Amino acid sequence: MDKVLRVPKPDAKLFYKEYVNKSKPVIITGMVSEWNGYKEWTIDSFHQKFATKQVGIMRVKKGKSDADTYSDDVNAAVKVDEVVRSVKKGISSAEMVLASSINALYPEVTHDIEIPEYCINRNFFRSRIYLGPKGLVTQLHHDLPENLYAVIRGSKHITLYAPTDRKFLYPQSLFSKHPNFSRFDPDFPDFETFSLARSAKPIEVWLEEGEMLYMPSLWWHHIRNSEDSIAVNFWWSVGWKTAIAWAGAQYKNWFRK
Numbered sequence: 352m353d354k355v356l357r358v359p360k361p362d363a364k365l366f367y368k369e370y371v372n373k374s375k376p377v378i379i380t381g382m383v384s385e386w387n388g389y390k391e392w393t394i395d396s397f398h399q400k401f402a403t404k405q406v407g408i409m410r411v412k413k414g415k416s417d418a419d420t421y422s423d424d425v426n427a428a429v430k431v432d433e434v435v436r437s438v439k440k441g442i443s444s445a446e447m448v449l450a451s452s453i454n455a456l457y458p459e460v461t462h463d464i465e466i467p468e469y470c471i472n473r474n475f476f477r478s479r480i481y482l483g484p485k486g487l488v489t490q491l492h493h494d495l496p497e498n499l500y501a502v503i504r505g506s507k508h509i510t511l512y513a514p515t516d517r518k519f520l521y522p523q524s525l526f527s528k529h530p531n532f533s534r535f536d537p538d539f540p541d542f543e544t545f546s547l548a549r550s551a552k553p554i555e556v557w558l559e560e561g562e563m564l565y566m567p568s569l570w571w572h573h574i575r576n577s578e579d580s581i582a583v584n585f586w587w588s589v590g591w592k593t594a595i596a597w598a599g600a601q602y603k604n605w606f607r608k
């Protein structure tokens with residue numbers, strides 16, 4: 352596979368048969384563009400609507416969101432007002448970006464976003480909202496849950512690698528704080544240090560406003576904002592992965608306190 356196809360809103364049966372069961376990424380069109388959030392949100396209107404809500408953030412270091420200082424809504428202490436002001440300074444000056452459980456924006460956000468039918472009523476389910484400046488990078492990593500990643504405002508460049516490329520991608524140590532992150536940077540490939548990465552097969556995706564990318568469990572992803580952007584993801588698990596995903600989330604929350 353060298354290209355991710357665009358498909359208009361497949362029904363749940365087809366989505367599971369063709370994509371989830373085959374661990375195959377796909378871009379879903381025509382769904383996010385129906386949300387009120389898509390029709391109504393700008394960075395400014397979002398700022399105004401949610402200004403006083405307390406949310407989770409990620410610190411930014413040299414234009415990269417820093418997984419080490421990530422804080423979930425469990426221990427959030429920052430208001431949307433402060434985060435958006437920081438984002439508006441641009442990538443070279445922003446100190447933090449919004450990366451928060453969507454629960455922090457309840458109940459108002461239920462008017463703006465609709466949970467896709469593919470992942471509703473699952474035993475493991477999490478949804479997070481991201482608001483960050485043009486140029487922001489989330490470094491290469493993978494997650495155990497399935498992921499639907501929806502761009503509401505702006506656009507993103509996403510580099511994907513299949514789980515079978517793991518042996519070429521230099522994951523951090525299993526005993527590190529972030530064993531799901533790679534030490535290899537697809538934006539600045541250092542093939543002298545990471546020579547095996549030459550054998551990895553990147554798949555590039557330009558995800559546009561109103562589109563939603565399905566990233567199957569354990570697919571590696573590196574995300575760069577092409578513009579100031581707002582995105583929402585939905586993580587859920589199927590089958591045996593549910594218990595592990597749940598335990599992993601508990602462990603991370605405990606670790607970050």
Ligand SMILES: O=C(O)CCC(=O)C(=O)O
Nearest residue numbers: 481489494500574582584
């Ligand atoms: O939006 C981002 O930059 C990070 C999102 C992400 O890594 C994910 O959905 O797994």
